[in-house]
Amino acid sequence: MVMSVRMAPPLPLILLLMIQVYSADDWGVTYSSSHICALKDSTVTxxxxxxxxxxxIITxxxxxxxxxxxxxxxxxxSKYSERIQYLGDKQHDCSVRLTDVRHTDSHKxxxxxxxxxxxxxxxPGVTLNVTDLQVESEGERVNEGHSVNLTCKSRCSLTDTSTFIWFRNTQTLNDTNKKLILPSVRRENAGDYRCAVQGHNLTSPPRRLNVIYPPDKPVISISSSCVIVEGDSVNLTCSSESNPPVHNYSWFKENQTxxxxxGQTxxxxxxxxxxxxxxxxxxxxEVGCQRSDAVSLTVKGENR
Incomplete structure (x- = not known):
């Protein structure tokens, strides 16, 4: 007797394919600031x-x-290699430093x-703007006694909290604000003004402040001796300090209109x-006029 044996059907082959799915939250770069304004020749981090x-694995x-x-x-x-330094690592820190920044470094x-x-x-990256400094004022000429404001300007708002330094000619002024306020200008305030930011070598070009004022009280000098003899020649010279210089001297004899x-002489x-x-x-x-004291001219022996 022949017995038939039924074979079980073969098990299906199951292929498991593992697919790793990443979300957008798994990737990213975070910058401490999206915009940086830096002074020319400074260092930026x-x-x-x-x-x-x-x-x-970072490669x-x-x-x-x-x-x-x-x-x-x-x-x-080559434009950066001598000045750029990577401060980060191959894990999570990507900080970088750029020294001696130039106007051509203004990029994203x-x-x-x-x-x-x-x-x-x-x-979206970091936008770097590189700026220099300029001194701005309402005008280059100001009347003595009037007020004037000088401002240390940059083409963008400096990122760092800045302490300013002001100079007049070679003198360092006792003011650390961005705006230098002169409430009542004197002639001694005239000169070339420059500004800088503490901790940086960059200094603005000079801005000339011209303080104008009317003539000081004129003084008369007499060329002859104290004794004038009839027939002598006499020269009277009028001198006065002013800015701009005196452009007109006039002579008068008292009791004459x-x-x-x-002329000066x-x-x-x-x-x-x-x-x-x-x-x-x-x-x-052009600012004003001023009169001198009167001097007496008499011929020797004349009673007046």
Whole structure:
């Protein structure tokens, strides 16, 4: 008797495919600031951190200033290689330092890292603006006694909390504010003003402050001796300090309404008793005018 044996059907082959799924939260670069304003010739530190899946291994890290699939490595760029220093690591810190910054360094910068399985660039990056300093005022000329404000300006708002330094000519002024306020300007305040930021070598170009004022009280000097003999020549000279300089000197004899002469020096030739009297001068510039005391001119022996 033949017995038939029924065989069990073969078990299906089951292939398990493990797929690792990452979320956007597993990747990222965080910068401490999105905008940095720095002084020319200063040092800038960009602090940042980065993250990636734990099963990845970092193979390369660098900084770049171009957002592209294959951006350049600034550490290999001759314009940066002598000045750039990576402060981070191949784990989570991606801080970088750039020294002696220049106007041409004004760019957007990105941190780039590569793992054994992927590449990542940290957007939106950090914008660096490099600025110099300028002294600005309402005008280069100010009347004595008026107020004037001088401001130390930069093309962007400095990121660091700044203490300012002010100079007039070679003198360091006792003021640390961004704005230098002169409430009542004197002629001694005139000069070249410059500003700087404490801790930095950069100084602004000089800005000239011109303080204008009317003539001081004029003084008359007489060229002849104290004794005037009839027929002598007499020269009277009028002197006064002012800014701008005196542009008009006028001479008057007391008790006369019209002037008797003009110019800084008033000359009388062949002096005689009919010319005797008290003389004064008036000095004038564009700001104002001032009169001198009168001096007496008499011929020897003349009673007045």
């Amino acid at each position: 960009i602090n940042c951190t980065y993250k990636y899946p734990t099963d990845h 390369e890290v660098f900084w770049t200033n171009i957002d592209s699939p294959d951006p350049p490595n600034l550490f290999n760029d 910068y990105y941190f780039r890292f590569i793992t054994d399985k992927n590449k990542w660039i940290g957007k 019209s002037s008797v002469g003009s 008033f000359s009388i030739s062949n002096f005689n008793s009919s010319l005797s009297g008290w003389f004064y001068c008036v000095a004038q510039n």
